[in-house]
Amino acid sequence: MLFSVGTVVTLFSWCIFKVLTTPQEADHLHAVELHTPDMDQPE
Amino acid sequence: MAVAGSAVGLGNFLRFPGLAAQYGGGAFMLAYAISFLIIGLPIGWAEWAMGRYAGSRGYNSAPGAFAAILNKPWAKYVGIIGVIVPVVIYMYYVFIESWCLGYAVKFWTGGIHLTNAESAVAMFKSMSGQVGNGSALDFSWDTALPWLLIVFVFNFWLIYRGLSGGIEKMCNYGMPLLIVLALVVLARVLSLGAPDASKPHDNVVNGLGYMWNPSKVQVEKVKPTPGEKALVRELVGAAAIAEAEKEIAASGGALKLVTITPWQQLKNPLLWMAAAAQIFFSLSVGFGVIIVYASYLGKKDDVVLSGLTASSANELCEVALGGLITVPAAVTFLGLASVAGQQTFGLGFTVLPLVFAKMPLGAFFGGAFFFMLFLAAVTSSISMLQPGIAFIEEVMNVGRKVSVTILGLLTTLGIIFVVYFTQDLKALDTLDFWVGTFLIFILATVQIIVFGWHWGVKRGFEEAHQGASIRIPAFFGIIMKWICPTFLLLIFALTVLTSLFGFDLTTFKFGSASSYVIDLFGGVKDGKALATNQAAQLSVALVVIIFIFFSLLSSRSKAYKRAEKGLPKHD
Numbered sequence: 001m002l003f004s005v006g007t008v009v010t011l012f013s014w015c016i017f018k019v020l021t022t023p024q025e026a027d028h029l030h031a032v033e034l035h036t037p038d039m040d041q042p043e
Numbered sequence: 044m045a046v047a048g049s050a051v052g053l054g055n056f057l058r059f060p061g062l063a064a065q066y067g068g069g070a071f072m073l074a075y076a077i078s079f080l081i082i083g084l085p086i087g088w089a090e091w092a093m094g095r096y097a098g099s100r101g102y103n104s105a106p107g108a109f110a111a112i113l114n115k116p117w118a119k120y121v122g123i124i125g126v127i128v129p130v131v132i133y134m135y136y137v138f139i140e141s142w143c144l145g146y147a148v149k150f151w152t153g154g155i156h157l158t159n160a161e162s163a164v165a166m167f168k169s170m171s172g173q174v175g176n177g178s179a180l181d182f183s184w185d186t187a188l189p190w191l192l193i194v195f196v197f198n199f200w201l202i203y204r205g206l207s208g209g210i211e212k213m214c215n216y217g218m219p220l221l222i223v224l225a226l227v228v229l230a231r232v233l234s235l236g237a238p239d240a241s242k243p244h245d246n247v248v249n250g251l252g253y254m255w256n257p258s259k260v261q262v263e264k265v266k267p268t269p270g271e272k273a274l275v276r277e278l279v280g281a282a283a284i285a286e287a288e289k290e291i292a293a294s295g296g297a298l299k300l301v302t303i304t305p306w307q308q309l310k311n312p313l314l315w316m317a318a319a320a321q322i323f324f325s326l327s328v329g330f331g332v333i334i335v336y337a338s339y340l341g342k343k344d345d346v347v348l349s350g351l352t353a354s355s356a357n358e359l360c361e362v363a364l365g366g367l368i369t370v371p372a373a374v375t376f377l378g379l380a381s382v383a384g385q386q387t388f389g390l391g392f393t394v395l396p397l398v399f400a401k402m403p404l405g406a407f408f409g410g411a412f413f414f415m416l417f418l419a420a421v422t423s424s425i426s427m428l429q430p431g432i433a434f435i436e437e438v439m440n441v442g443r444k445v446s447v448t449i450l451g452l453l454t455t456l457g458i459i460f461v462v463y464f465t466q467d468l469k470a471l472d473t474l475d476f477w478v479g480t481f482l483i484f485i486l487a488t489v490q491i492i493v494f495g496w497h498w499g500v501k502r503g504f505e506e507a508h509q510g511a512s513i514r515i516p517a518f519f520g521i522i523m524k525w526i527c528p529t530f531l532l533l534i535f536a537l538t539v540l541t542s543l544f545g546f547d548l549t550t551f552k553f554g555s556a557s558s559y560v561i562d563l564f565g566g567v568k569d570g571k572a573l574a575t576n577q578a579a580q581l582s583v584a585l586v587v588i589i590f591i592f593f594s595l596l597s598s599r600s601k602a603y604k605r606a607e608k609g610l611p612k613h614d
Contacts, residue, residue, distance in 0.1 A: 001251065001254075001255040001367075004072065004076060004255075004362050004366075005362060005363045005366075005367070008355065008358040008359045008362045008363055009359060009363060011351075011355040011358070011359075012352075012355040012356055012358070012359045014355075015348065015351055015352040015355050015356075016352075018348060018512070018513065019348065019352065022348075022512045025345065025348065025512055028343055028344050028345040028510055028512075029344075029345055029348060029349050029352065030336075030340055030344055030345075030346075030349050031349065031353055032327065032332060032333065032336045032353075032426045033211065033336065033339075034211045034422060034425050034426060034429075035205075035211065036336070036339055036429060036433075037339055038103070038432070038433070038436060038443050039205040039443060040205075041442070041443070042442075
């Protein structure tokens with residue numbers, strides 16, 4: 001239990017660290033973003 | 044924040060604990076951890092890279108992506124799985140979403156008064172309509188119908204008006220709040236002890252043991268009568284085992300103590316398939332969702348760190364919160380014997396209200412927790428519609444509003460179907476297995492084979508590394524080309540042969556098929572003849588009809604004909 005929980009906490013913490021310490025990384029990071037380009041196109 | 048927020052959903056707090064409980068806790072966790080490393084992460088990266096490549100050629104749907112990458116006429120039909128999976132899952136996902144909203148409002152308005160586990164089960168059965176087919180369609184605040192109407196209209200209003208970005212921004216604040224609330228609930232669960240003094244073994248320590256210990260100890264009958272189960276009960280904790288040893292000694296040889304090793308449990312291929320499918324479900328990998336959203340990204344976007352951050356945030360919520368809250372609480376309130384028999388999504392709705400009933404300000408926290416889960420579910424369900432919307436836009440060459448209207452009609456019929464056949468939640472359970480487990484597994488397998496073998500690891504890594512601030516470790520090349528496809532194909536073959544159709548690899552004879560197969564074709568289990576189940580048959584028929592409908596649309600698509608020739612969608 002401790003190993004599993006420790007691993008996921010460490011992995012997530014490392015990702016946060018990497019995002020915060022890489023210049024302009026937050027601008028290039030994407031998730032499943034609900035506003036898609038087809039919403040802006042005229043019908 | 045947005046990446047982490049988008050990763051949280053019902054899969055973390057409701058589906059994952061339900062599956063872990065069904066498949067015995069600790070052994071499932073082993074299979075789950077291995078699946079995350081050799082399946083979830085690599086296929087996630089493959090899907091991000093393939094989606095972005097397809098988008099650069101102008102294709103935004105899974106069939107378009109497969110046609111653009113493989114340049115073969117049959118490729119689009121494989122890609123249709125990537126439309127069916129999210130669209131069909133949406134049909135039952137909104138039903139579960141409506142339970143979350145119903146629970147939240149009932150908590151806040153003081154409509155929940157739980158005294159014991161039986162009352163929690165009764166409340167969930169009423170809300171989910173398990174009393175009988177059609178009972179969820181009774182208009183009452185205790186059933187799902189009014190909440191479902193609100194959820195359905197809300198989802199399509201957001202999508203039709205293009206307002207889903209607003210709810211997404213709301214979730215950027217809502218999801219961290221959900222995590223804080225989950226930590227509060229976790230603190231309460233870990234301090235529950237044994238709430239029923241007459242059942243001292245039903246305590247949170249044994250709950251944690253059930254969830255995390257890979258080995259199992261159980262009392263079994265030495266000579267069960269035909270049709271009778273050998274298992275008497277499962278044991279967790281030294282005190283329970285010592286007590287059982289006394290009982291066995293006094294039984295005159297009628298009972299025995301059996302230890303089941305992790306290896307014995309891991310020999311069940313269905314456990315591996317369930318663990319892998321849960322990884323796919325909660326990471327949205329093999330789901331047809333990432334490939335569509337990745338198609339909107341450009342070459343400067345970092346798909347490697349995006350994929351890893353979303354996956355790690357998801358695992359944090361699932362393992363560190365979902366895994367520590369629901370199953371230990373279920374063992375504490377329901378007892379070990381009842382936990383394994385719970386429905387996948389039902390466990391959280393039965394157990395969590397009991398935890399809130401034991402908390403100071405429980406009504407407030409309960410309402411807030413289920414409302415945040417509802418918000419998380421709204422973003423997930425909206426994301427499940429985009430693959431269908433993009434597909435209809437592409438094959439019919441129509442605008443977004445027309446596409447949303449067509450998909451709205453289709454999903455309305457599907458939701459009515461799921462909400463009508465609620466006896467034992469048969470339609471939901473059948474669709475969750477054949478689509479939410481089986482089809483996802485097939486799509487993910489195809490994706491990693493396309494990435495590792497059609498593209499090849501070298502080209503695949505080149506595609507993924509464009510704009511990336513970190514490199515995929517080189518050993519993942521071997522995993523993506525050899526280990527992952529072999530593992531998935533092996534698990535798939537063994538699951539179909541042994542778990543679904545009951546083939547015994549030692550005697551080479553067919554035995555009892557899985558209940559999912561018996562529901563469709565009838566069969567014999569434990570010496571009893573079992574009939575087919577109409578709701579299960581109709582559920583599978585629904586999926587087949589949708590596949591035929593989507594195939595007909597795809598076969599006439601001019602865009603896909605260009606993709607098959609290796610041309611971009613637009614000159």
